[in-house]
Amino acid sequence: xxxxxxxxxxxxxxxxxxxxxxxxxxxxxxxxxxxxxxxxxxxxxxxxxxxxxxxxxxxxxxxxxxxxxxxxxxxxxxxxxxxxxxxxxxxxxxxxxxxxxxxxxxxxxxxxxxxxxxxxxxxxxxxxxxxxxxxxxxxxxxxxxxxxxxxxxxxxxxxxxxxxxxxxxxxxxxxxxxxxxxxxxxxxxxxxxxxxxxxxxxxxxxxxxxxxxxxxxxxxxxxxxxxxxxxxxxxxxxxxxxxxxxxxxxxxxxxxxxxxxxxxxxxxxxxxxxxxxxxxxxxxxxxxxxxxxxxxxxxxxxxxxxxxxxxxxxxxxxxxxxxxxxxxxxxxxxxxxxxxxxxxxxxxxxxxxxxxxxxxxxxxxxxxxxxxxxxxxxxxxxxxxxxxxxxxxxxxxxxxxxxxxxxxxxxxxxxxxxxxxxxxxxxxxxxxxxxxxxxxxxxxxxxxxxxxxxxxxxxxxxxxx
Numbered sequence: 163x164x165x166x167x168x169x170x171x172x173x174x175x176x177x178x179x180x181x182x183x184x185x186x187x188x189x190x191x192x193x194x195x196x197x198x199x200x201x202x203x204x205x206x207x208x209x210x211x212x213x214x215x216x217x218x219x220x221x222x223x224x225x226x227x228x229x230x231x232x233x234x235x236x237x238x239x240x241x242x243x244x245x246x247x248x249x250x251x252x253x254x255x256x257x258x259x260x261x262x263x264x265x266x267x268x269x270x271x272x273x274x275x276x277x278x279x280x281x282x283x284x285x286x287x288x289x290x291x292x293x294x295x296x297x298x299x300x301x302x303x304x305x306x307x308x309x310x311x312x313x314x315x316x317x318x319x320x321x322x323x324x325x326x327x328x329x330x331x332x333x334x335x336x337x338x339x340x341x342x343x344x345x346x347x348x349x350x351x352x353x354x355x356x357x358x359x360x361x362x363x364x365x366x367x368x369x370x371x372x373x374x375x376x377x378x379x380x381x382x383x384x385x386x387x388x389x390x391x392x393x394x395x396x397x398x399x400x401x402x403x404x405x406x407x408x409x410x411x412x413x414x415x416x417x418x419x420x421x422x423x424x425x426x427x428x429x430x431x432x433x434x435x436x437x438x439x440x441x442x443x444x445x446x447x448x449x450x451x452x453x454x455x456x457x458x459x460x461x462x463x464x465x466x467x468x469x470x471x472x473x474x475x476x477x478x479x480x481x482x483x484x485x486x487x488x489x490x491x492x493x494x495x496x497x498x499x500x501x502x503x504x505x506x507x508x509x510x511x512x513x514x515x516x517x518x519x520x521x522x523x524x525x526x527x528x529x530x531x532x533x534x535x536x537x538x539x540x541x542x543x544x545x546x547x548x549x550x551x552x553x554x555x556x557x558x559x560x561x562x563x564x565x566x567x568x569x570x571x572x573x574x575x576x577x578x579x580x581x582x583x584x585x586x587x588x589x590x591x592x593x594x595x596x597x598x599x600x601x602x603x604x605x606x607x608x609x610x611x612x613x614x615x616x617x618x619x620x621x622x623x624x625x626x627x
Contacts, residue, residue, distance in 0.1 A: 194236050241267065439517075
């Protein structure tokens with residue numbers, strides 16, 4: 163998937179086929195037209211999955227999910243109405259289309275409302291482009307529980323100081339959808355996402371009570387065959403928890419900060435949010451009018467490729483049916499493009515970039531990175547400062563860029579980890595932080611649809627004891 167072949171319940175676990183969905187979309191659009199709609203769009207989706215969690219070897223939860231929905235958007239001129247239902251019966255479909263049409267008739271006009279231009283929509287080969295996103299996992303509850311137990315058992319066996327566990331879990335999820343609109347777009351595909359995770363607890367007895375530290379690790383892939391072995395996930399999670407024992411605070415200071423790759427993905431996410439349409443047209447971004455201006459260090463590039471096979475956020479078209487394309491987002495630190503839907507683009511007097519639904523497979527790199535710049539090399543570049551492996555709280559002001567987060571990690575001296583650190587706050591301003599990225603590691607990690615190595619920022623304020 164995507165393909166013209168209908169997913170069948172026997173091979174996928176779905177109750178509905180692609181043909182079923184296409185018929186529902188066509189019926190919805192015909193109904194909208196008969197009511198006098200200027201334009202209309204519809205999307206039908208179905209998701210099924212299994213989630214199993216264990217703790218201390220015992221099954222805690224077994225959840226099976228199955229959901230379905232049809233959403234309809236109806237336009238009367240530049241008035242828009244939306245309605246949805248989980249009932250696929252003809253009567254419910256008609257009621258839903260009528261509801262959307264009634265809302266559109268009585269809502270206020272919006273000059274930016276409307277379907278994407280026909281020239282921007284995906285047709286032909288691009289609409290059916292197969293990105294290898296669908297890999298159903300034939301696993302039952304007992305099989306999932308066994309994997310989770312193996313993962314947790316491996317974590318608990320690493321060291322006697324791993325004394326407890328918040329549990330381990332396995333999730334197998336798959337879905338498919340089909341969408342269409344009155345301007346001729348038709349497209350849809352099936353996709354899957356599977357994961358394995360564990361959260362062990364390490365402890366040391368002490369005079370003032372036990373020193374307890376928790377950490378977690380996971381593996382998430384489109385195909386279950388590409389998941390990390392459960393024993394490897396368990397052992398690594400345990401090692402992370404153990405490394406945090408005997409953590410202490412540090413004195414308030416201003417030092418360089420190295421963000422672990424998993425945490426650095428959040429910095430990339432903050433950048434995307436700041437240059438996305440909603441924040442821009444509402445003037446609620448610290449990067450207003452940044453197109454063509456330097457927004458990151460001169461050695462930083464950000465590239466986007468929506469068509470990576472098995473990519474975690476790959477898609478041949480966005481949520482509106484607009485064609486997605488590979489592009490340079492940032493080149494040499496200079497912003498080359500925003501993230502715009504057709505609506506936000508019209509609000510800004512610009513053109514859609516195919517990002518209704520968000521970014522697609524972003525990669526942040528530095529022109530200064532060498533193949534040997536692993537984590538050890540990045541610690542040497544840090545020399546003296548803070549290595550952050552966990553952030554807490556939501557202390558990011560998207561309007562001003564002010565950044566303040568609870569943090570945990572390690573104090574580094576002479577390029578080596580000296581001791582673990584906790585109960586501190588790191589603070590700065592994202593606008594300056596982006597400009598002050600001095601190095602990016604070769605230890606790239608993909609989190610969601612964002613790939614980034616560890617990131618070294620020249621200076622941040624540390625609030626400690």
